[in-house]
Amino acid sequence: MPWKRTNLSLTFCLLVGLLSHTSIAQNNDTIIFTGSQYYPPLQWLDENNQAQGFITDLEQELANAGEFNIEQRLIPWNQALGLVLTGEADAVALIPSEARSAYFDFTEPFYYVAHGIFSHRSGKQFGSFSQLKGKRVAVAAGAFAAQQLTDTPQNFEVIQASDELNCLQMVQTKQVDACVEVTTTSRHLITNYNLDLIQSSPPFWPQSYAFGVKKGNTALLNRLNENLAMLQVNGTYQAVYQRWVQQLEWQERTLSDNLRALGWLLISLLLIAGFGFFWTYLLKKQVARKTYRIQQELAAKTILQKKLHYLSQHDAITGLLNRPAFTEKLDQEILAAPEVSPTVVGIRIANIDSITSVFGYNIATDLMIEFAERLQKNGFKNAAHFGVGLFAAVADSHLTNEQIVDLAMQPLKFKSIDFEPLLAFGLIRNSQLSFAEPPDAQELLRQVLTAVSVSQKKHKLWVVYSPGLEPNADDLRLLKDFHQAGTRDFFLHYQPKYSLSDNAVKGAEALLRWQHPQLGLVPPSKFIPLLEETGFVTQVTRWVITETIAMMARHNLCRTGLVISINVSTRDLTELGFVSFMRHAVKDIDPHCIQLEITETGLIDDSERALYVLSKMNDLGISCSVDDFGTGNSSLSYLSKFPVSEIKLDRSYVYDIANNERNHKIVKSTIELAHTLGLSVTAEGVEEHETVEILRDMKCETIQGFVFSRPIPESDLIEFLKSSPKLKASGEA
Incomplete structure (x- = not known):
């Protein structure tokens, strides 16, 4: 410096x-x-x-x-x-x-x-x-x-x-x-x-x-x-x-500085001139190489563009049309003949997930490819694959529904394995509907897929579309409103359970209610199946459990020995995290005050998961009851494998045992077998005093029904428990 x-x-x-x-x-x-x-x-x-x-x-x-x-x-x-x-x-x-x-x-x-x-x-x-x-x-x-x-x-x-x-x-x-x-x-x-x-x-x-x-x-x-x-x-x-x-740091340049700079400049110019010829040669070679590469890249780009164009219109697995391309060709066919609606077929391989699980993804893929080839060979036009085993095509309008189905219902054989895929068909035909104007391809496709969904849901081979297959507007509204409001408009009623052995209230069942702002009180038979079908039921069940336990804590009902039953679906039992949720939910109360009621058919659907969850509930001190017993396909010997303490006889067997000898015998034998297995019995739907006395003679422990009490709000339940009403004897006014 x-x-x-x-x-x-x-x-x-x-x-x-x-x-x-x-x-x-x-x-x-x-x-x-x-x-x-x-x-x-x-x-x-x-x-x-x-x-x-x-x-x-x-x-x-x-x-x-x-x-x-x-x-x-x-x-x-x-x-x-x-x-x-x-x-x-x-x-x-x-x-x-x-x-x-x-x-x-x-x-x-x-x-x-x-x-x-x-x-x-x-x-x-x-x-x-x-x-x-x-x-x-x-x-x-x-x-x-x-x-x-x-x-x-x-x-x-x-x-x-x-x-x-x-x-x-x-x-x-x-x-x-x-x-x-x-x-x-x-x-x-x-x-x-x-x-x-x-x-x-x-x-x-x-x-x-x-x-x-x-x-x-x-x-x-x-x-x-x-x-x-x-x-x-x-x-x-x-x-x-x-x-x-x-x-x-500046200083004036001297003559020697200028001469030195000039010398370096001349040397640089000579070097540049020497390298110039060499660089020109290299540049020509490089231009030739790059020209060749550009030509190759253009050729590859052309091939890629063709491939991308093909993939934009075709399914990558089967080579059939994809959904946009199928819709476009269907529109073209409609415009070509607007007076006639084409026969559109929708096909789903219903068991594709099971095939994938058992045989692997490659076999399932080969199956879909083979099925695609069958559609093309058997005269189906514009065959398309929408993914996961869902196909669509246009069939010959002169064929009957049975003939169309038969063309696709042929066993598949490849790799030494015989397959009979489980198919569900939906059809829409030009003769079944009248159109004021040419139909839209998107709408036709939506209708045929609706028919496929109904066919699979109802376990039918094929279903022809009709307006009656459309989802109920009220159902869609309920689902939409639940999605927006959640459990905001839900509340609980409680139906007491009466012990016949000591003539006292033994417990109550928590029952879900929905007070819709526009539709009013919606029946449980209306909205609960919708919640189960759409998967919302798990969210609602957790809300019911939380609200019920909060009610019991407010009134210290565990101190009285009262047991509140809560309905849970098999979807709840198989949901990951249910056990930990229950463990946290009952941490501040006596778990013995809670009982879970599970439908009998649900136990069959996933017995291994049910056994695991019910065993964990038993470890927590939460008892379990089998609801609607007698309506499913299980047996008492099957139920003996599960840690349940009670069965609830379905009202369809109980309500007329005084007049129906067959139902009388079914109820009596069921109670005896339940006692043999160490299970208690609750009879649902008891509406007559005569029925009460018959059940008392059969040693049925608990009853539930209008003869004793309808479902009531929380405040009425507390007053009801304070009054401890006794059931009147048969024949009293």
Whole structure:
């Protein structure tokens, strides 16, 4: 990095200080910096008399960091030093020296400079002090060089110049033989003032540059040091230096520099010319290779575009049309013959998931490919595959429904495996519906897929579409409203369960109700199947369990020994997380107060999962009951595998046992077998006193029905339990 000098004849400075006018008190918020007006690029006055330079900018950044104002006075150098000593200025940038330390305190250095000997270009060039013997040598008054040459005896005459520029101008006019000055600033002055001088010696006297304050002004010294350190730490100093680095390190180019640059230029041109021919050859080869590659890429792109176009219209597995392409071709057929609606067939391989699970994905894929080929070979037009074993095609309108189905109902045989896929057909025919205008392909496809869905759901081989297959509008509205409102409009009623052995209320069953804002009270038989079919039932079941347990906690019903039954579906039992949900739900009550009622048919659907969940419920202390017993396909021997404690006889067997001998025997034998297995029995749908007495004789433990109580709200249940009503004997009014 370049260097800076500052020196002063101390005697001269004292003289200037004594001659200066009275010191001006420093404003507490303003620091006055002084310096040389001829010291570019460190500091100088421009043509507008404005302070410029690296040091000038650094002083401004010091003011910004320290949040104080500054005033900058650039004057002849010897006068600048005098202003600080007399107190008219606060600080000056200079080269610290032992002699100056008697009058100044110095900050940490912030820059470095060196000196050199400057000679006339057309005269003798002086490379060292020894060559100046007997010569006249100029120095700026008060400068570091002046002090150095004064303190050290020399064999040449030292001439005091008024300032740095005057020192160089004296060499230009040949008043002196040489000038000793700072190299960086002198090179700029020589160029700026068009002086015919050169630096004839190597750099010498490398010195640091710092801010000097009047001796003893410790507060200002510390303030400047602190802000200098801050500029170094936050990068501001580096930013200021980078703004001036080109001028700080600049020097005029010499003839040798220009010749050297010209030589390198010629060498570069020769190298470029030599490599030019070689590069031209390589470029031609490269162009040829790239042209060939572009041709290959264009050919590959054309093939890819064709492939993408094919894939945009065809199923990747079977090669049949996809849904958009099928719909487009169906629209074209309708437009070609608008008076006749085509016969559209939808086909689903209903057991494709089971085939995948048993035989693997590859076999299932081969099956779909084989079935696709069968459709194409047997005359189905525009055959399409929509994914996961769902197909559609246009059939010959002259064929009957049975003939259309027969064309697709042929066993598949491949890889030594005989398959008879379980198919579900949906059809829509041109003769079954009349259209005021040509039908839309999307609508026809929707209708035929509706027929396929009904066919699969009702386990029929084929179903012909009719408007009656459309989903019930009220059902769709209920599902939509539930999706939006959730359980907001749900509430619970409770139907008491009466013990025949001690004529007291034994428990109650929580029953779900829905008070719809527009439709009113919706029957459970209406909305519960919808919730089960759509999978929303698990969300609702958890709500019922949470609300029931909260009700029991409010009234401390576990203390009375009352057991509340809650209906759960087999979907709830097979749902992951049900066991942990129940464990958390009953953590604050006695789990023995809760009983789960599961439909008998559900136990058959997934017996392994049911056994696991019911065993966990039994471990928690939650008892389980089989609801609607007798309506499914299970047996008491089957139920003996599960940890259930009760069965509930379905009302279809109970309500007429007084008059129906067959049902009487079924109920009686079921109760006896249940007791043999150690299970208790609850009879549902008891509406007559005579039925009560028959069940009492059969040793049935509990009854539930209108003869005792209808389902009632929470508040009525609490009052009902307080009154502890007794069931009237048969024949009483």
